[in-house]
Amino acid sequence: MSGAHDHAGGGPAGDLSSRVHRLDPRAKIVGLVAVTLVGVSTPIAAWEVWLACGLVLAAVAAAGRVPARVIWVRARVVLPLVILVAAFIPFFRGGEVVASLGPLDVSREGLEVLGSVAAKATIGTVSAVLLGAITSVPAIIRGLETMRVPRLLTLIAAFMYRYLFVIAEELRRMRSALASRAYRPRTALQAAALGRMASALFLRTFSRGERIYLAMLARGYSGRMPRLDPLRLARADAVFVGLILLTLLPLRVIS
Amino acid sequence: MSCAVHARGLTHRYPGGHLALEGIDLHIGHGERVAVLGPNGAGKTTLMLHLNGLLTATAGALEVAGLEVCRRSLGELRARVGLVFQDPDDQLFMPTVHEDVAFGPLNMGLGRDEVAARVDEALAAVRMSDAADRAPHLLSQGQRRRVAIATVLAMDPMLLVLDEPSANLDPRARRELVGLLAEIDRTMLIVTHDLPFAAELCERSLILSAGRLVADAPTDEVLADDDLLAAHDLEMPAGIALDLITRRPRPGAEAAGLSLRAGG
Structure with a gap:
């Protein structure tokens, strides 16, 4: 159970009292979504933009003292899946051949596409992981709610977060109950117990x-979810978003 | 002053036809601590849901905390009667403890300062002030139970109804819960089949069996009657002697006793 909390469940990490941890959740959402959008919307092989995105993310992580290991452990869950899909591209793109692996040719354009997709996927994933590391899930939900995301969606998200662990725990107990009665499905028929x-x-x-x-x-x-104190944007929040946009937008426009 | 609970011929039949409560006559005075005992399926939880208007009687009359239980009185009724459900995971549904305790007072339409003060006070009363910003799923079972009680205390109810409060607690958490409930100065209805728990807290006990009220007497008498207990699938745990259990006094017991005598 506690393992699930540490990794898949996420939750804030690093120095919880740092400046970035204390920012308004809305500022963090806008800032990190901006990084993702800039990273993802660039054309192929815009390396300088991705480098800048990477630096911004590194700076945010450093300010929040989020250990690289935490980011790696959490990103590891999603990243391989995304990159696996892209890994086939170099073999099926036409164009200048840079290497041959038996019957398969590796094209230069294909490699560039692979590199671009990998860079975009990494930036998107790390932004999301970082947002989760410097903001608690309840704070993110409150931020979204204040940003006029439909209440139904934020309510569903809040309940899902609250009960995910309860249901996971129930599932774990049921599985141990099956296993303790020597349930080891070998044929499709035996899988009926899972159903x-x-x-x-x-x-x-x-x-x-x-x-x-x-x-x-x-x-x-x-029928209405009551809310405690409203969120207030402070100068630090404007500075955070401003710095990110000032660093990335000019580069994005030029490239 | 009116009774805290005043039921006359209270009957509830579920839509499926199951008769869960049958002609309950019950009067509970202000400041009393009463245990509702009975085996599983006796109608204890059904009775509890009536006290807050979550279920309505199919026959008979019920008055709780000075209000006739009906659709018009629901808002006021829910502010006056606090239900603590059996599974704290059902009761704690907000992302943080603080927000959860604030849920009730906010629904009552109180101002933010008043809500904040009530949340602090309620969490302090259950000794959980440190956990205000934590998520409920990170708390132990005993801590969740205490927070669940705080969520209701924050609404400052006149009547507190607890469903199986000692279920799933380890001995230490159970002992702490007894100490905590003993200090809460409210009319209290404790639904349980943990007889020593009832003996420690409640001066009066009811036995509900198959939807009927079969006993209503001082706890010492009810629990000493082995035949009565056995007839309704209740029993004291082995090796526990009733006379070794000391009843926790009610806070301000003398004053309550006097007013009861004056009223009765």
Whole structure:
């Protein structure tokens, strides 16, 4: 359980009292989404823009004292999948051949596309990971809510975050219960137990949803999620977003 | 002053036809701490859901905290009656402890300063002030239970209803919970089948069995009646003697006792 919290679950990392950690979540969302957009929207082989994006991300990580290891561990979950898809491109692009691997030719343009996709994927992933490392999930959700993201979506996100661990824990218990009765499916027919487990989990989750709704009603819920103190943007937030945009936008326009 | 709970012939039949409560007559005075005992499926939780208007009686009358339970009184009723559900994971649904405790008071339409003060006060009362910014899933079971109680205390209810508060707690968390509940100065209804827990906190006990109220007497009498307990699938844990359990006094017990005598 605690392992899930540390890695897949994310959560703030680094020096939690650092300046970037204390910024308004909206500033961090805008800043890091801007980095992603600039990185992703550049044409092929715009290396200087990606270098600048990388430097900005490194600077943010340094300011928040987020260890490189944390970023690596969390990015590792997504990144290989994205890059795997791109890895085939050099073999199927036409153009100038730079190397041959048996019957397959590696084209120069293909390599450039691979490099570009890899760079874009890395920038996007690291931005998201970094946002998660310097902002807690509840803060991100509050930020999105204040930025007029439809309330239904933010509510779903909030509940999902809250109950993900509860449901994962239930699933883990059911799996150990199966395993402790020597359940090791070898044929497709034996997998039926998994289907029953899935439907049991669904039913449990459904009735939990009902109980939660009752608990909400019991405390006077009337269809509107109340909010505590509103978020306030400070000068530091403007400086953070301003610095990122000033560094990246000119480069993006030139390239 | 009106009774905290005043039920006359309270009956509830679920849409499926199951008769969960049958003609309950019950009067609970202000400041009383009452245990609702009974085996699983006796209707304890159904009764609890009525106290807050989450279910409405199919027959009979119910008045709680001075309000007739009906659609019009729901908002006010939910501010006056605090339900603490059995599984704290059902009760704590906000991303942080602080927001969760603030949920009730905000729904009551209180101002931000008042809400903040109530949140601080409620968390201090359950000794969880340090956890205000933590996520509920990072707390231990005992801590979650205490925060769940704080979420209701923050609404400053007149009547506090707890469903199986000692379930799933380790002995230490259970002992701490007893100490904490003993200090809360509210009319309290504790739904449980943990008999020593009831004996420690409640001077009066009810036994609910198959939807009927079969006993309503001082806890010492109810728990000493082995035949009565056995008839309703209840029993004291092996090796626990009733006379070794000391009842926690109610905060300001004398004053409450006097007013009860004056009222009764």
